[in-house]
Amino acid sequence: MRRPAILPALLLLVPGAFAAEPTKPAKPPALESSCVTCHKDLDGELQQPAVMAAEDIHFLKGLGCNDCHGGNPQAGADGDLDAAHDPKKGWSGRPHRKDIPVFCAKCHADAAFMKRFDPKARVDQLQEYRTSVHGKKNAAGDERVAVCVDCHGVHGIRAVKDPRAKVYPANVADTCARCHNDAALMGHYFIEIGQVDAYKKSVHARALYDKGDMSAPTCNDCHGSHGAVPPGVESIAGVCGTCHTREATLFRDTEAKKGIDLSACIQCVMCHSNHAVLPPTDDMLGVGDKSTCTACHAAGEPGYQAAKEMGEDVVRLTGTLREATELLDRAEQAGMAVGPDRFALKKAGDQLVESKVLAHGFDLGRFKEASTEGIKAAEAGLTAGHRAFAELRFRRKGLALSLIVIAAVIAGLAFKVRQIERGGGR
Amino acid sequence: MCVSMLYPVARYISPPEVPEASTQSVVAGREGDLKPNQGKIFRFGEQPGILVRTEDGGYRALSATCTHLNCTVQFRGDLKQIWCACHNGFYDLSGKNVSGPPPRPLEEYKVNVADGEIVVSRA
Incomplete structure (x- = not known):
């Protein structure tokens, strides 16, 4: 069977025939193999590997189809399928789904091999995978459970740092959701769905998606990547x-x-x-309706009293800080200089965060040291704001008074001038 | 009576403290204020800055506002790094976020020593 490979072959001989924009990286030599040449002319599933290879990290690093699947990449361009898929040349074809972790680990667990591409590359992915729920079920012969390709893709695999990769931090939750939001699939394991939807409402997701903070946690930061377990x-x-x-x-x-x-x-x-x-709120502390403390501490217990005092201090500190900030903002808009007061007020914000952190030690004494200092700083900010407004009011009154004085002087002068003119006229 | 009328006018005419334009340069301290491997917070406009004297006697100045949740950072002489106590974020002395939740580096300032004064300016 001959394949229409003459035109691509001719184009390969013409320098710059495939050259696109000068910014594009040079085409990896592996793309010029007979595997790519033939598979590009096939349809559907058999064409996809050749189409997707151009941006695959393996190809970009210089590896070719035969490095995973074996066979002879130099043969077959003339349509000789048997020569290309020669078992004597290691041709193994498409791996069975359950064998994929071991298939990928042929290279990814080989430290010496991986160092050729990245001296810091991890080589324990298979070992980690075997500790995961996915890996344990895979080892037990479960073919529905996630294997490498479910998260990384089959062909067209991109580096983790590539924003288009399925495992890029901003894409991880959606990648996990492909299975974990699938009620039918999860039903086999008696696992509820909806975790990703819940995550997307969280403070962590807001930091990741809204603020673009790639250090914010997504699924794998808490569950592990290859060794994912609850x-x-x-x-x-x-x-x-x-x-x-x-x-x-x-x-x-x-x-x-x-x-x-x-x-x-x-x-x-x-x-x-x-x-x-x-996001943690002030009313999580204290003994109000939304308090989390009262889940364990009942009225009359020392813990209840501590929670009550912590709650009161945090509410007071937050309220005073907010009031002082608003007052200083308004004073600044009115033209008063409040830079040093704002700087001093920052301490109140720091102590508010510190107090909330110290609440995790359940030590009322330590908590109060921070909250009291914060309240003091916030009240000083409030006093500074009031002082700035007092100065502003004074200046406004001064403006009015000085205008009255100036007007009186002008009127007096005008009166005097008229008097002199009348006297001169006589 | 004349004084009582003129005093408020004179007070009004005297200019108020001028609101600071965005500060470009401040004196963060004097030579000798800090021992090697020591740091201190200074005011840079409305925001805190951190001045660190390195072990070799040089100076580094950076914004002291943590890029995670805006807490004020501090110098840890035992680790020779800048530390945010709020969520245990660490920065190296060039301001690079090296561990913990801070997503971005701290802004680095220029330091010049002139006539015994340590002058910090925005780069």
């Missing part, structure tokens, strides 16, 4: 603590100091939820 109750504080270190340390110190096991009832998720971690 964190157990005992490890939740550790998972959250990878970013929220101080809160986690304060929380653990509480456990250690008091010698009580908090893991059973109090963990991060109890107050903050898991996928839908919402």
